[in-house]
Amino acid sequence: MSPHVILRVVSKLLIPLIALFAFYVQFHGDYGPGGGFQAGVIFASAIILYALVFGLDEAKRAVPPSWVRIGMSLGVLIYGGTGVATWMLGGEFLSFTFFAPQSTHAAGQHWGILAVELGVLFAVASAMVAIFYAFGSRAPELRDEDW
């Protein structure tokens, strides 16, 4: 039996909650504190906690490095693509009003903010996990006595 059984049980309980909290921060960012950056970092920290407790190999099985690589680029593409979409609709780069020009309650702005925050979420979460994977894969696996 692993000596870290309490740590494992508690983090198994906590990791889904951390991920859920990240999405709350993401989608509630319009109304309260938070947004894509914070949500991305919180989501990445859920994955990093998983890697710390269950090992890097397990984490790489759950979130493969190729996903991380793709997610990183996808985030920037979503953000930039939103800007290009406003171009296509006849506006300037990232002027979200053109998503719904007739709206009286600024729906275009809300859609645009939702899209770019989603891009930020993908880019930040993936970049953080990528940096952790890069460093963590280089460090030798430590035994508990070495700390």
Add this chain to the structure above:
Amino acid sequence: MSNLSPTLILDMGLLAMLVVVAFAVARLRSLFAIVMLQGVYSLLSAAWFVSLDAVDVAFTEAAVGAGISTVLMLGAMLLTDRDAKPVPVGQALGSLFVVIIAGLAMFYAIGDMPAFGDANSPANAYVGFEYIAATKNDIILPNVVTAVLASFRSIDTFGEVVVVYMAGLGIVLLLGLNGNAGKWRARPNGQNICGQNIGQKNMSNKGGQS
């Protein structure tokens, strides 16, 4: 003492703790303790930001400063050494001189700072008022910070996202997501710290090339 508000006392307490932690970081030699104290420093500054009503900044500081960067610093520490080398006295005196000059310059500048919470300070005036007024009419979001970050200043934020992306990309290009499949080993000061179980650990590491 009667005119000291509780918030001010809290602020001063948090700032005093920041100073104590900073001194502890400067004096310690054990890198593990230093990394942990840097996390404590970030958490304290996050608490202080909350007290200053900068909740979004506090959020970021707590998540990035106390969370991710502590883990990344630990990862970096594992690749180098556990203890910092003592700095020669001559070098320390030079740094002390620079710090004293910079500190004096900051104290000199305090006189020009706007009062805390001054609505007409340069940071709030000019575009600040416009953003707040326009958020109410054009964006219609309760959180002005989100409106400024994602809409008024969305090109700035695009730049920030690209910076984060470039940081991740640079590290992935330099180190690789799989750390060249365990063929490389950390050997701080020529010693082998990794023990003997590293060999078979890397055998199971599939998805080979860096």
